[in-house]
């Protein structure tokens with residue numbers, strides 16, 4: 001099935017069209033086809049009466065292809081280093097992140113407040129797990145469960161204690177009240193979403209970025225301490241009208257997507273119609289996308305297992321490195337994001353190798369907003385000064 005064929009078919013207004021999963025070649029193609037799906041023939045006026053939050057389906061978002069691709073790639077390969085979405089209000093940033101819920105894969109999540117996992121015993125022996133979990137092992141009770149990747153949203157008014165957790169000395173160890181787990185450890189192996197990341201106090205954003213970079217963090221009170229895992233995928237969003245993000249924080253985000261309003265009149269109308277249908281009856285609207293959601297989740301799970309097999313050919317690597325040097329980007333995170341995201345893209349298309357086309361698709365997302373005029377000038381001045389020092393030395397020491 002080609003993209004154009006599918007648009008013609010789904011433009012037909014009689015029957016709801018289902019997508020033939022065997023003919024979908026890649027996630028990219030699936031996003032494209034579902035984004036163009038005509039849902040105007042679905043007619044539902046009544047409220048479903050459900051109280052729980054039902055998020056607008058990710059695949060139903062019109063356009064915003066780069067944002068959708070970046071979010072999917074970072075789920076496939078967490079080594080990308082997360083995504084930062086930058087744009088004005090009303091450009092589907094938060095809607096996209098929340099909508100991911102329907103297509104997220106399943107992972108092994110710890111059931112213990114300390115985050116103990118069977119892998120700890122494999123790497124560090126029985127001392128690496130807490131006494132409660134050691135007892136569970138003796139009784140053959142599993143330490144983890146397989147559950148869907150969760151999206152943990154950082155509340156706007158978060159305090160440092162709520163983010164990293166606290167050791168409460170008023171309650172003894174083992175009482176179940178001694179340790180209050182923070183948002184960071186709850187996000188282990190899951191997604192941490194920070195809306196308005198540019199408005200977060202420095203101490204909180206620094207602790208989040210450190211924990212994210214190390215994959216673990218410790219809290220201490222007196223002689224007591226606890227260490228938690230924090231291997232989460234970080235997604236941030238910000239409206240540049242409301243303040244900048246410091247360069248050192250910006251550097252830590254892998255992919256950068258700049259969102260803007262839809263250009264085409266037809267796209268704007270489609271986006272309005274879908275939003276209106278969703279508001280009328282979210283439950284029925286979500287049902288339209290169930291089949292494609294299942295297909296996308298299956299493809300993401302497959303690509304996640306496959307991504308480590310993808311190889312980077314030295315010739316392709318060279319194109320990326322030359323491009324980064326040519327753009328005067330100094331941070332090594334540029335290469336890391338570019339190549340890891342290209343691997344995820346290749347895995348999503350079931351390829352074990354990265355192509356030039358992958359580099360072309362990923363480069364803008366991985367490399368934008370990484371240049372600094374100040375740093376370039378600073379390094380240029382330093383090189384000129386080094387030259388002067390060596391010239392003077394050369395005159396004196398022959």
Ligand SMILES: [Zn+2]
Nearest residue numbers: 112116130133
């Ligand atoms: Zn434990």
